[in-house]
Amino acid sequence: MTNREVAKTLDNIADILQIKDENPFKVRAYRQAANSIYGLDENINYLYKKGLLGDIPGVGKAIQAKIEELLDKGNLEYYDALLQEVPQGVLDILTIPGIGHKTVQILFAKLGIIDINELLQAALNQKIRTLPGIGAKTECAIINGIEMLKENKHYTLGLVLPIAEELLAHLKESEQVLNAALVGSIRRGKPLVSDIDILVSAEDEAGVRYNTANFRAVKQIINSEAGHIEGLLQYNIPFEVIIVADKDYYKSLLRTTGSKDHIKHLQILNNRDAAKDYQSEYQVYSFYNLDYIPPELREDQGEIEAAAEDSLPQLVNEDDIQGDLHVHSNWSDGSGKIAEIAQMADSLNYSYIAITDHSRSLPISGGLNEERLMAQGQEIDQLNAADNRIKILKGTEADILKDGSLDFSAETLREMDIVIGSIHSNFRLEKEKQTDRIVQAMKNENVDIIGHLSGRLLNRRPAYELDYDRILDEASKNRVILEMNSHPDRLDIDAELARKAREYNIKIAINSDAHHKQDLKLIKYGLMNARRGWLEKKDVVNTWSWEEIKAYIKK
């Protein structure tokens, strides 16, 4: 069992206990343990073997025993019994925006609704509005919410990529496999993907078949015919393994990477049969008289024309990244000490890192008031004095309040090396008001970066209404940096807007928004998205030295 699966189980237990209206502190205990496990650096099986489960914050005797049972037997009696009372389908209802545990409890108790489909039927029949405390508006919100969820038949790249990489590594271990790669939308770095596609070249298909079926996360093989294996992985993620002869590998690599529009456009360009033995994708593109096109650009958005004219962008690379400008510590809702985060940043060869904890209007996240912010600054000064391998920057992720002001005084903000302004409340203002609010923040001379601009949460919450032309115009005028938030649930701003921002000469910061030190590595998702937005090194401020950034943000 993986860390994620253990954490998810504890989270589900918390949900069921909350629906059953049990002691809220007990609920929180399960949630905290789950959160700790989500953020662990180590494999939980390893910790169990070493007898270190009890060292995980929030894991006491009772939860430790439950984790051990899970890891030993693959299931947990306590949890199975809870599921008898409150089935999984009831928990799924919690994913509908605006529906919490109390509402789920009422739906379950009064109408016996046990899954999303039954809920939709009841809502369409106007039965929900008859329940105590629930009216027509909520009923409508339920219908809209379910429709939104049904449209989202896609998985976030953050969920799928680690499993895909594991399956790829597993296949590569086998002797029969000559070449193998992730292909399809994963290779193109799309934030949401519908399945995992892997291309394999092999002389012996039977060996590949055997190996695929033996991968630990394979739930079911649906189809297995010549050149092709199809099935389901954990979380019901569909996967496909495409097997070709080695001489066809690079041609197939291009074809299976897609996108469909990109391939179609290529074929119109040159309809001759490219039945050659290519040694690389570069060679395939040169057959079409084109420069090599990186997978992230292959969406038929002008990349083929650019490749023909030798004017493709030199996309930003992982090696270019010099630091991270948005990281939370245990001073607010992060889990790591500043010193540990700095150490991790050093191991990633960064030269600077900004500690940007929440501000006071986010009390649930332990937002800092002026006094604590200053105290944090002193700790950072001490750390910088003790160790100069990495520069720790003093920052804040200050809330943009409803009227566009920030909840720190100008005086306090001036003390900071870097200030991110972000919205964490009032998501549903009308378009003009929401835009005014952000423009107001951008005009604030102390704001350097706007964090997660659109507020979208993939598969969960749509972006809020904004006039993006006006935003880009003002960002450019006020020399405000826009954040490319790397969290795979956000990837905000999206690639399309990033590309547009580039036209306005707006600079982008690819930030991790890490809440655990391990999350610093999430930057790879932001990088993929930045590349999909055609961004080059010069567009991305955290490819620059801190001195260069400082000179840029000094307005």
Next chain:
DNA sequence: GCCGTTTTCGGCCCGACTGTTTTCAGTCG
């Protein structure tokens, strides 16, 4: 259910917004 330079009990982040009400409960961050 966890945790403890107040350790075996008694605490354990909260404030704004929304919808349903007519003073409040539920949700969200």
